[in-house]
Amino acid sequence: MAQKPSIPKGTRDFSPVEVAKREYIFGTIKKVFQLFGFQPIETPSFENSATLMGKYGEEGDRLIFKILNSGDYLKKADATLLDEKNSLKVTSQISEKALRYDLTVPFARYVVQHQNEITFPFKRYQIQPVWRADRPQKGRFREFFQCDADVVGSKSLLQEVDFIQLYDTVFSKLGLAGTTIKINNRKILSGIAEVIGAKDKLIDFTVALDKLDKIGKDGVVTEMLSKGITEEAIEKVDPLFGFTGSNSEKLDSLKGMLANSEEGLLGVEELKSIIDRVEVLGLTSAALEIDVTLARGLNYYTGAIFEVAAPKEVKMGSIGGGGRYDDLTGIFGLNDVSGVGISFGLDRIYLVMEELGLFAPVALAKPKVLFLNFDDFDVLKLKAIKELRNESINSELYPDFGSSNKKIKKQWKYAIDREIEFVVSEINKDEQFVLKNMQTGNQQECSLQELLQVVINS
Template identity: 75%
Template sequence: MKPSIPKGTRDFSPTEVANRSYIMSTIKTSFETFGFQPIETPSFENSSTLMGKYGEEGDRLIFKILNSGDYLSKADEKLLATKDSLKVTGQISEKALRYDLTVPFARYVVQHQNEITFPFKRYQIQPVWRADRPQKGRFREFFQCDADVVGSKSLWQEVEFVKLYDTVFTHLGLLDTTIKINNRKILSGIAEVIGAQDKLIDFTVALDKLDKIGQEKVEQEMLSKGITVEAIQKVQPLFSFDGNNEENLDALEKMLATSKEGTKGVEELRFVINSVEVLGLKSANLEVDVTLARGLNYYTGAIFEVSAPKGVKIGSIGGGGRYDDLTGIFGLKDVSGVGISFGLDRIYLVLEELGLFKAVSLPKPKVLFVNFGEAEALYCMKAITLLRENNVKSELFPDAAKMKKQMNYANKREIEFVVLVGSQEMEKQEFTLKNMILGEQTNCSLSELVETLK
């Protein structure tokens, strides 16, 4: 049987790891420039921490971990006989792999509230897992790069996050991305004015699929969820909003004039748009998108989603929003939060497609010592030890193989220097140093070797 890996997971070659590190380090540097601090949380959480936080669709995609040992021994036999997997899961699985970094972060804030200085600006770069159907740009194991602020309701945070997206994509050379922005209060206001307040979640989940499945199928989904034909007719203008940001905001203001919450959403959106316009963006475009809903239940204010440059067919490469009551689910009330996420794997695919990766220098030694035998190898190892103490990356070829094989190894790994030591060099307490780029060869003492390679 051939070895394989689970669907939706990947192996990464040295070059791929270096490219991913380049993206992560660019994001990390920007996070820290904007004042964020790093934290890490466990790869798995108690199921009770995660379940019920992402809506029905999200709950289905959470990877559950079977309890240790004989996980069926404590399960109710009658329940097992019903074969109701949802009910049985609670008895045989108490833990689950994290679905995102936001809910674990909310749990972290509540648990460590007495040690945290608010407003708390944290970033986190770790893997998450979703039992999704794998496709291009969508994996079952992938990294998220999140930045969040909790403990402030100021809309300047939303402005800062737009600027943060712009900064990262500018540094990556990823020009012409589109940061779509909406506000959950606007969506609530729309549901209110069309008389579908009780169907808000169904309405927003369907609306969020507009760019994926089209208007007709969105309307069919809304009807199937019990939203009336009259209500759907009232939202028709939303399907064809094509003005600039100012025109779209004016149109929303008129549409939501009778909704207090909707009007507040427009005001908040206008503040962010106007502030960003004054400050300016280097590479991204900021665009009001009234159909942007992001199906997660916890957003209460601004919602963000970032699209790749036109012509690159891939899903969103970032997203986020404000969640005024997320820590409330863990018992800590009135702590407002707002955060964004970068989709590392999709950003990788976009940079690859556009040829934006710089030539990556893979980790390698500066010097390779050729192995002519046991005595010679020991002589070389003493020099290697001294070189490493002087921060010179050094390596001994492990086997006393043919000279050609050892030199081929040095060439393939693009190692700059090779050291040759035979009986003559050992007698004279010398080393023969070959510069592989220039092809020049010199004899030197140990101290001269260290000085040259430093």
């Protein structure tokens, strides 16, 4: 007996209804991207490994799917490394390409490669799948879509203000109220690391701090200690674990905490500038909240960082995130091109909307007119279908011929199950179409022109 087929863990099939709901989210986000002046690009699903590796930190690199070289990929591998089972060193010899981990690094590569064709500031959006070798769980998949928008070539904080407005506009149009846009600044985190004496442990500090909502304070402290951050330094950072108050109060507290860090104070000033403008403009569906423990463990962020939390009644990880990166293109040879971008997690947004019942009933594509197939007039029916389609009316002929009672019933059942509005059951000897309105039950004989009129005017 053949083994039942399956799909890899962390991937999914989507039914017609699910695809329609996903397309609704895609379409909404795409329209808002365009409303805010962004242009679409696409990049390959896989990149050269050198493009991706080393851009996401140690943990990110570990989650990149590597693609084996074609042919006899072990032939060029060092036999000693194979014997030692040194997978890290062997990988570089047997794999030169990898599936993209996100859309931001490929975008940076695109900007550098096409810099002479681009008008700066360049505003792009990109809606494509990405892959991560993560442990699958609710809301976390190994293959998922990202919906990104980025601006490169501008250092203005007005871009951050615009992205917050963009998030709010999308969530408003989706009817997704109660989201929280969390904001922080990597300069603030660098300043905190500086004042506690852990400047040389900045990456370890931010990676651990970013896990606060997942592993709690004790887990973060344990990880920091394991990375060589001293108990004295952790004691100094303890106020961050219970940082409360309004955005204004948090900014005042940070000013005091970072009084001896020039970089930290610059981060506070940037944060204040963004928040002041957003408060004047106002938000419709989302709330903006400073979260000083927000770190987003990706190494390329240098300024403002964002993360969007789902409404509190839904247990879900972040449904969006992003931030400012001052020189991401520099890793590919184009220096001093600042950028900022955000991403929507489509798959998690879908799960949140499903749980909250926010989707309208889905109308799947189907024929408005179905021609049954149990007489010898299929050519006339195909001509009629062509005329209907020329009028942009969805039409089709039931493909399998059958004149027995059983096969005729099967065709009618198909029409009923798909809730088709009009059925042409047969063509009589005068070449008149027998047309039935399945909603009213009315049946009539008509010419092709009369059929067109009835269907068009319905």
